[in-house]
Amino acid sequence: MNANKPPPRYQQLAELIRSEILSGRLKPGDHIPTEMEICEQQKVSRHTAREALRLLTAEGLLKRRKGSGSVVQAPQTPVFAQALGDFEAILQYARDAALVLQNTRRATKRDLQPFELSDDYVRFEGLRGLSGQEPLALTRIFALASISPDETTLTQLGTSLSEWIEQEHGVTVAKVTQRMEAIAVGAADSEQLNVKEGSPALRTLRRYRDQQGRIILLSESLHPAGRFAYEMELKRQH
Known part of the structure; x- marks a missing residue:
């Protein structure tokens, strides 16, 4: 495979027009040339x-x-892209995409049952996103009560919650498992995310375990379609 081979001509043409739109030279509502005019130009x-x-x-x-x-459309909400399989990228997402808390309480048995948790946890719920944009995700976090921060501390964190737990309590995150699946957004969640009920979303479920295998932290996030993406780099083995 020739790594220096240029992209197909239609991709080059698309990039030319895309740059005109994203730079603002072509504005929402502007008509662009017809297919025949593009062919000639x-x-x-x-x-x-x-x-x-x-x-x-x-x-x-x-x-x-x-x-x-x-006709040119207004660019949609930028997609937040995160590398897949990179623990540092998970931490960076938690640092960059601020969590605005909406609810904090002691987790009930009903809260914990879907995740097969049985210890004492604090449940946090809020919207995660970037300033001035639609929320990237609705996030629910379950933190082991004995090492959980209070609500004020969590809202003022300048780092990820898992990093805070390691620094504050000396509990090492030894393993993180992540599950992803496509779902339809339910009625209650759709209102918070400002999408229609039944809209597609990416559900990510992360379990953070300490060196003894305890789940010290669990997070569930619902990312509406078009607002978040995972990226994976595949390298050819020679």
Whole structure:
């Protein structure tokens, strides 16, 4: 495989138009040239022009209107991307995406049953996100009560909760297991996330274990489609 091989022409064309939109030179509501006009201006085939426009439409940057060509759309909420399988990236996400608490209480047996937890935990619930944007996720955290921070401490953390537990209590996080699945957002959660009931979302469930295997921390996050993504880098083995 030639790593220096340039991307297909339609991808190059899409990137050219994308940069015009993201830079603000093309604004929401602006019409862009038709397929034939693009062919003449860029010296490309009709197929190349069509594929470039299809790609940008799929990204939500263009809206195709029958009889009037393509119109620029306002860019959607940026997707927060996190590396998959990287523990440091998990910690960085917790640092960067602030948690705005909405509810704190002692976890009940009903709260713990879905996660097969049986010890004494404190349950925190809130919205995680970046300032001025739609929430990235609705997050529920269960912290072992004996090492859990109070609500004020949690809201003022400049680090991740797992790092705070290690620093404050000397309890080492030896293992983190993560499960991801696609779900439909329920009625109560949809209101908090500002999405329609039944909308698709990515559910991530993380269990943090100490050196004795105890679950000292568990987090459940619901990420609405289009607001969060995982990235994985695959390297060819020679």
